[in-house]
Every structure is written in structure tokens, then in C-alpha cells.
Amino acid sequence: ASSPAAATDPQARLAAAAQAAQAALQKGPRDIALAGQGVLKLPEGFGFIPAGPAGEFLKAQGSRVGPDFQGLVVGDAIDGFVVVRFEDAGYVKDEEAREWDAAKLLDNLKSGTEAANEDRRKLGMPEFSVQGWVEAPRYDEANHRLVWSASTREKNGAASDGDGVNYNTYVLGREGYFSMNLVTSLATVEQQKPVAQQLLAALSFDEGKRYADFNSSTDKVAEYGLAALVGGIAAKKLGLLATLGVFLAKFWKVAALAVVGAGAGLRKLFGRKDGQA
Template identity: 40%
Template sequence: MATIKAIVEKSALAGPRSIKISDEATFSLPAGDVFLPAEAAARVMQAYGQAVNEKVLVGMVFPARDEGGWGAVLSFAKEGYVRDDDAQNWKADDLLHRMRVLQAQSNPVRKSHGVPELDVEGWAQPPTYDTTMHRVMWATISHKQGEPDDDAHRYVNYETVALGRDGHLLLGVASHLAAFNQSKIIADGLLADIDFDNGKHYADFDKTTDHVAEYGLAALVVGVAAKKLGLLAVFLAFVAKFAKIGVALPFAAAAIRRRFKKRVPARPVAAVTTDRQEPR
């Protein structure tokens, strides 16, 4: 843990500040939040047994004080323009089934690394696609095998994918189920602080010159979910221990509460075709 403390103390960047995301976008880190750049974030995540794709990782975001019990990861996959044609035809139950299959396949690897296996229980929020902003949002409920079967031991990964001309931004926030409403507001607020550069928006796509990704939107949702479910174990363990480390960051709890109050949910969007929501 001393190593992780040293990594955080050396590398953490306190908001407010502007974070450049490659040559694609800019993230305005708000006051009350801390940003851990990709190299340091990868070391922290690996210390908790989480595989990391360092080619896409931008960094981690977490509160300067452990008041919300949440953590977020920001990534950018420069894999081409993702067609959204299939967004009107996907079914939430089908997507959930595919997520469960992929999670079951990855559990033996988790077990071999001494990391608790996960079960995907259902949706906290089925996938929705905003055709104007070109963003997909969803939230899954998971449970670590071997833990008590109650809401206190259920976790939520709230995921947002923002499509761009050259690829897609991924923002995932992990929290306990009881804190889902708050973590959703935080995630929506963080997403509002990210903006694609001029010429890099989804609408700037040029079919005569630009690369198109080899997968569609539905496959992207399932793939992202399968890779991110394990992050909840990393984030919640890290945030809980980070608060005990006592890293000196110049923020008062009152400032963080003011930031939470300023966060407003993103405007509502119509859900795409979905089946019934899974019971919790």
C-alpha cells in the first residue's frame, strides 16, 4: 500500500485543470476531483489485479476525499468511426445475456489471480442511445461471488460511451448500488466536462477518407461492459484505502459537497428498443 500511496502522491493532479486527451478531446477536471494520469493509473489498477489496456487508458478520476465511494476510469479507443445503425434494433435482454456469458468466461482468470468472481445480476439502467449527442449510457448490477446476497454487497458500473470521428471515449463510474443515483449524477457531470476538439465530433465523419470500426454499437456496448465489470473491485477498494492513506490534497469536504450540488443530470433521452428490465 505504501507503493500505491507514493504513486498517488507523486502523480495525482488536482482540479480544476484542463486535461488533454490525445489530439481528440479535452477534459475539464472540476475542483474537488483528482486525476491520475495513464501510467500511474495503470500501476494502481494492476496492483489490484486488474488487466489494463495501456493503449486506450487516459487515466482515473476520483474524489479528493472519500465522501462518495466512487471512482471513474477514462479511456479513448482510436479504433475508427462506430456506425450506430443497429442501435434501433438491439434488445436489452440479449445484450445482458451476452455480458453474462463473457463474464462467466472471464471468471476463471479472475479466480487464478485471487480476485473475486463476479455475477452480472441485471440492469440498474438499460442501455439508451442519444442520437443527437451520439452517446450510449447503461448501468449493470454485479455481485461478488461468496459475499452476502443483499443490496449492501451489490455494485453498479455506470458506463457512458461518447462517439467521435476517429473513435470513442469511455467513461465508467463504479459505486455501491445504494449510491447509484449519486454516481449517475457524477458520471453525467464528468461527461459534460469532456468535449471533442473541432473536427473530431461524430458529425465530422468523412466517408471518403475516414476509417470505420469493424464493429457496431451493440458489439461495442457488450465489449466495453465485459472489460469494465472488473473495475468496480479496483475502484471501490482503491477509494476506500486512499481515504485512509491521508494523501495531502488541498480540498475541504465542503467544497466537494458544493461541487455535487452543482452537478445536474444530463437531459433525458429516449431509450432504444429494449425488453423488460431485469429484476434486481
Template identity: 50%
Template sequence: MFDPSTRQAWGMLSLCAVLLTFAPASHASPESEMEAAVQAMKSSQVSGPAEIVLRDQAKLKLPAGYIWVPEPAAGQMMRAMGNHSDERELGLIFPQSEEARWMAVAKYEAAGYIKDDDAKDWNVDDLFQSLKEGTAEANKDRVARGFNELEIVGWVEKPSYDAALHRLVWSMSARDKGAPADAPVGINYNTYALGREGYISLNLLTNLSDVEQNKPHAQTLLAALTFQEGKRYSDFNASTDKVAEYGLAALVGGLAAKKLGFFALAAGLLAKFSKVILLGGAAFAGVFAKVFKRKKDQA
């Protein structure tokens, strides 16, 4: 059990109290689920600098100042936070800094080779409308799972694609449907690296007020990711390889909102954790950083 006399413990207990408002029903209490998830993270976390192998696809050269939490501990934490995890999930990334307010979710989608020729003909207004429609469709699932419906607020960063490096970046803000105008706005800062057999997403979750200072972390992590030889986008063989059923624009349009579900993740985490920041005096990422730092110091 955590020592209730410490600030770290108080922050975690405040976190668990907030989780009671949105975590799904289970046989274990939210407090015990969270405590078990934190312990699993402590046991498996890797501090940078380190080389993280992402299945048989890529490597992430995790810089100093970052913490990697692999599966299955990452999925356990996501479930404890009230979110679903799936087979696409690779791990979570946290900052070691107690002042930072973000986390990143890494996933791999074995969609096949994604043709990027539609990027030159993008219409951001059409992509925006597609996102709204995809979000409306995904809201049906959110309601069924007990989450609030979401609404798109607007672009934080319009889609940009680097054709030489095969990297896609875009960001959209979303909030609970019907929420007051001054309610916390969750941000998904989405980055994608395309490979021969699919793509890896590193999506940073933060708040609108923090996105400008935090998005360089997403760009740093994206730059640290490289596909292995034979799995690179340039290794594609048209005569043998699978081609994805959708193009690059789908990773910005309705598919991003409907299938990938990252907006649901932002609402389920950041809008709720803003209360933890007020209660505990520190961001939830800082709470995790303290847990990890204690383990590192002991080691």
C-alpha cells in the first residue's frame, strides 16, 4: 500500500477518487486497479536513453528524460483509467519532469502499405468535415460504453505530411458535447510514421493550454523512431505486399475519429485528470514521474 503521509500517495488517492466518476464497473475497486497498474508500471518501466524495440517493425531511441512503459503494463494502466486497450497498443510514454503535463500512446496498425499520393490534393475543410462525421459516428460507441459524447472544436495544427520521411502530423481539439465554453479542452497531437506493412502512431495527449510547450516532445519522439531494414516505406514491393484499403487522408478524416478512438482517449483522461491537477497540485504525469523516480533512485 502507499504511505498516506506522502504527497505522492495523496496525489494517487485523489486520482483514484476522480476515477470513480468514469471508470467502468469491475470486480476490483478503482483504487485497487490503479494501485496494481502503478506497481506493474514500476516493475516494467524503462528510462531513457534506451533503445525500444517495437515488435518486428521499428526501433525507438528513447531520449533521456522520457519513460517507456511496455505491454502488458501499459494496457493495464489504460484499463485502470477507464479506457479500452487492444492488440495494436505498443506502450505508453511519460515525461520524467514533474512539471510536464502529457502522456503519449504508441500503437501499430498492420493496415498494409498506405498510398500517400492523396496528400497533394488535401482540402482541410473536407478533412474537418470528415472528422466531425466520424466523431458523430463514434459517439454511438462512447455512449454505449458510458462515456460522454464528444464534439470537435477546431484545428490545433492543420495536417502536414513530409513526403521524404513519410511522416504525418496533425492536431485537433475536442471536448465533451455540451460542455461550457471554459471547460478543459483535451488535445490529441497526432504523429504517424508510415512503414511497408502499416504505420506506427505516437499520439501525445495534453490540454489546450499546454500544447505549445508539449508538442516538441511529440516531434522529438517521432524523429527518434525508425523502421527496421526491410520494413521501411521504401522497401515496398508492389508485386507481393498488401496495400491498405484506405489512403493517407483517412488517418486525418473519419477513420481517425471512428476507428482509432484517440479523441475518446483524450476525453477519458485529460478532461478528468484536470481535476487531479487542481486537487493534488501536480499533473498526473508528475505523479507517475515521482513513482518512477523513487524506483530509479532505489536502483
């Protein structure tokens, strides 16, 4: 049970949430069933924290999670963590991926982020700007997988904070889509890309829930197409992801030590080796 101090002291609350997340950690290799829709074949060396304790951990450092949130993936190879969601949007048509324009998609993402900043301003949350592509959007039509990555920066943050990066991966299904978003830094994203790709390849829909199982006479079609997962819809999600990007830069190397000192064992939780930056 958490102490009364944990409810009011942010550091104590974070330590308690991290300890609960550590206790709930499910280590690979194992199959993680997700949302009654699919399975993540979690490889060895990775861990999964379910939505309840993972959500409390994120909320303890100022982020918000929605009903689509499934949990976090952490591990030895991840410099950061991976946010897993299932969005029951319906069947997302993918035809527009054949002729989309990366420059136009970036403009859409930037304008969508500015619109989402209005909500963040009202909530007293930091505002962010999109700096550019880390990886331009690309869609694997055969496997219905989408990958893109953009760097973000807090508008009033110090330059020394660095850019936060979300490396976004999606797999489309019959009734919606999974997203796995790796939150890391610009300095580490290149070495992290293969890890994100490995996890994406390990995620699949159950039989009957796959994209190919779509029945046009009975199934719901999403109100938006694939480009929205890079533009307007994605900009709303960047509220969480950009916050986490800044959180990584500010918290990971400093406050982690204090939390470990409080007995929560964050380095152990996230698979960090002693002496690893």
C-alpha cells in the first residue's frame, strides 16, 4: 500500500508507481493477448507492463492515457519505452498511401499539432512543435503496417533538453488498428529503429480480426483514411508522446537515480545495466 505522502509528493508518487509497475512486469518470451484482437509475441529480453500499473506510472509523471491504452513494453534493448494501443476505429482504408506526399503529410502533422496545442494550453500542459521527419511515412501494403517518425520540441523548453522522438508503428486490422510508439531521443533513435521493427513484426491480429477478414457488408469503416494516422489523428496523440519525449530528456538520467534510491528500482524495471547512460 502506498503511504499518504505518495498521494501528494510527486517524487514519492512516481517511486510508488514505478514499484507497482515493476511488480506487474511480465517478462518475455511470452504471448501477450491484447484487447481481444491480437497477440504480441514478446521476445526474450523484453517486458510488458499492463495498462493499469503502466497508466499510473505515466500519470505520475504528468502524462495522460486513454481507454485505447494497452500497456508499455520495456527491455534491455530499448532506450525509453514503447506505448501500446488499440484504436477501435473500424477498418481504415489504405488506398491513399499509394500516392501520398511526405511534405504535405508533414505540413498536416505540424498544423494538427498546433491545433492540439490549444487543448494543451487550456490544461496547463507544455506546447510542442514538430521539427521534421526522422523517418518519412512508409506503408507495407502486403502486411498492412505503417511506420513514421517525427522529432518534437517543447516550445518554451531549453535547447539543452534536446528533441523528443516518437517512432510510430501501426498494424491495421478488421475493426481498428494497433499502434506501438517508441518514445526515445533524437540521439538514440537510429539505433532504436531495429528494436521497434522487431516488436512490430511480433504483433499480429487473431484469425477473424485481420485486415483481410474485412466484410464490406457488415463491418464498420473508419471515418478517416491512412493519412490521418500521420496527420490530424496523430497530432492528438502527440500530446502524450511529446510529453514523454521531454520527460525522457529531463527525467531519465537524473530523477531515475533518486527513484532507485527510494527503492523503486527503475533501472532494474527498465532493464538498464549499471553504468549505462
